[in-house]
Amino acid sequence: MLHPNSLYHDFLQPAEIEFLKKTAVFCQKEIVPFAADWEEKEELPRALFTAAGKAGLMGMLAPKAVGGQQLSILCFCLAIEEIARHCGAFAMNMAAHNALCVGHPLGYASDELKQKIFPSVLNGDWMVAWALTEPNAGSDTGGVETTATLLPDGTWELNGHKLYITMGNHSDRMIVMAITGRDEKGKKEFSAFWINSAHTEKVRKVKTAGVRASNTSEFYLKQVKGELVGQRGKGQHAALACLDSGRLGIAAMAIGLGRAAVEIAKQRMLSRRQFGKRIAEFQALQFMLADCEVELRAAEALLLQPCVMHARGQKFTLEGSFAKLYASEAASRACNRSLQICGGWGYTRDTFVERMWRDARLCEIGEGSSEVQRLIISRTLLKAAEETYGLADPAARK
Numbered sequence: 001m002l003h004p005n006s007l008y009h010d011f012l013q014p015a016e017i018e019f020l021k022k023t024a025v026f027c028q029k030e031i032v033p034f035a036a037d038w039e040e041k042e043e044l045p046r047a048l049f050t051a052a053g054k055a056g057l058m059g060m061l062a063p064k065a066v067g068g069q070q071l072s073i074l075c076f077c078l079a080i081e082e083i084a085r086h087c088g089a090f091a092m093n094m095a096a097h098n099a100l101c102v103g104h105p106l107g108y109a110s111d112e113l114k115q116k117i118f119p120s121v122l123n124g125d126w127m128v129a130w131a132l133t134e135p136n137a138g139s140d141t142g143g144v145e146t147t148a149t150l151l152p153d154g155t156w157e158l159n160g161h162k163l164y165i166t167m168g169n170h171s172d173r174m175i176v177m178a179i180t181g182r183d184e185k186g187k188k189e190f191s192a193f194w195i196n197s198a199h200t201e202k203v204r205k206v207k208t209a210g211v212r213a214s215n216t217s218e219f220y221l222k223q224v225k226g227e228l229v230g231q232r233g234k235g236q237h238a239a240l241a242c243l244d245s246g247r248l249g250i251a252a253m254a255i256g257l258g259r260a261a262v263e264i265a266k267q268r269m270l271s272r273r274q275f276g277k278r279i280a281e282f283q284a285l286q287f288m289l290a291d292c293e294v295e296l297r298a299a300e301a302l303l304l305q306p307c308v309m310h311a312r313g314q315k316f317t318l319e320g321s322f323a324k325l326y327a328s329e330a331a332s333r334a335c336n337r338s339l340q341i342c343g344g345w346g347y348t349r350d351t352f353v354e355r356m357w358r359d360a361r362l363c364e365i366g367e368g369s370s371e372v373q374r375l376i377i378s379r380t381l382l383k384a385a386e387e388t389y390g391l392a393d394p395a396a397r398k
Contacts, residue, residue: 008078008300011308016075019056023079026055027086035087038213039355042205044090046127046170052094053124057083060098061245062106067119073245074307077252084256088359089213091256092366095249096166097121100242101128104175104192108230108238113194121173129171129197129217131162132239138164139372141177141190141236148178148193148226156180158193158224164206168217171197176226177235190236193226200224210358244317245310246367247324251303254331254363255296261356262292265338268345285341292334299327318380325373328363335360 009017030051038044052058060076062068071079076098084091105117120126137143146160158178162168173196180191203218230238266289269280279285302323306316335357339346346353364370386392 008074008304011074011304011311012072012078016071019069019071019075020078020082022055023057023082026051026057027082031083031086031090035213036352038087038089042207042212043215044093044213048090049093049127050124053122057094058097058124059102059119059122062098062102062118062122066106066114067122068102072307073248073310074304077248077303077307080249080252081256081259084253084359085260087213088253088257088356088362089211091253092211092250092359092362093167093214095253096130096246096367097128099246099249100130101175103242103245104130104238105194105229107241108192108234109194110228110230113227113229117173117194126172127167127170129165129168129174130242131165131168131174131176133164134161135163139369141239142188144177144179144188144190146176146178146221148180148191150180156193156226156228158195158221158226160221161219162221163218165217165219167215168197168200168219169202169205170215170217173197174200175229176221177239178226180232183233189233190239191232192229192235192238194229195221195224195226208362210355210360210362212358243367244320247320247373248303248306248310250363250367251299251320251323251327254327254360255299255303257356257360257363258292258296258299258331258334261335261338261353261360262289262296264351264353265289265292265341265346268342272343272345279341288337288341292337295330296334299323299330302326318377321368321373321376321380324363324367325370325377328360329370331360331363332357 030048056069059068060071060079061073064070080091080095083094102121105114109117121128134144134146136145146158148156148158151157158176160178173194176193176195177190178193179188181189183189201220201222203220206216206218208216269285270278272279306319306323309316309319339353339357342351342353345351
């Protein structure tokens, strides 16, 4: 857990601090003894998600009225950070599940559909996936080609190809983004659908460099029945809103990985001897350690801001991009430096540093790549400047 006497605690309720303590215990009992084996087998056991549901980790942000924990997004981020210290793959799954798989229907589904979904997605009964990405669609949502067709009997039928979907082939239910037509300007109309994952045609588990224990999936949808999540044509808006929270989860995951790697590096510096002295006495390594700590603390501060804004009901898209961009890249640097400090031993699977190094790299890509975050940031800043100085491009108004 983030430093016990951290200023973060000033923003947490007593019940949230207790929840984080229980999360740390959960990690020590349910994750630490098995994480290396999961990595080797490249698989997370179904029982882990059932246990996580019972511990409240599957419904951290959901209100108590539907069976959730009703925690602040700050508490959610600190829980994800704690999990990431021990297993990046499971931390990624929990971040996506809470922000996307739960957040999307919670915010946009009809009351009737919510009754079908909750509390099964919160208590560990159902594993849920969130399927946007395709061979030609990722950051460019305009590349989505999966279609949903409204049949004469009023039901929807989905056809398409999804790729790089977290836990897609292990899920019980799924939220799928599909095209339901075109708007008056001829642009693709995005909608979201709730489906039974058993009706998909599984292709494979995609072999990834990092987060290997997570089931990154490829599958087809062929005449799969779906139920609208929210209004027709509003799927993209809902997805982008969910991604705002999702990016905070990935930032937290990155910080947890970076912190864990640095802890191993510090222990190595104090125990490893070269040239007759501890390597902790080498200034080059001391400076690398200092850089890691400064950057991770900066990432923590950047993450706190959007969490506080979320609690105040303020829009935090820009601040979320700040946090996600900086934390993901800072964590990659911290893991890389930590591996370098550990030398050849760090590059082996005898330690967990190389796993954290590989896992952290995903944080620069998932939930919007670093380049996408820079686009969001720069465009937001320039738009604000246009309004401030009255320099809007007249051609853009046509």
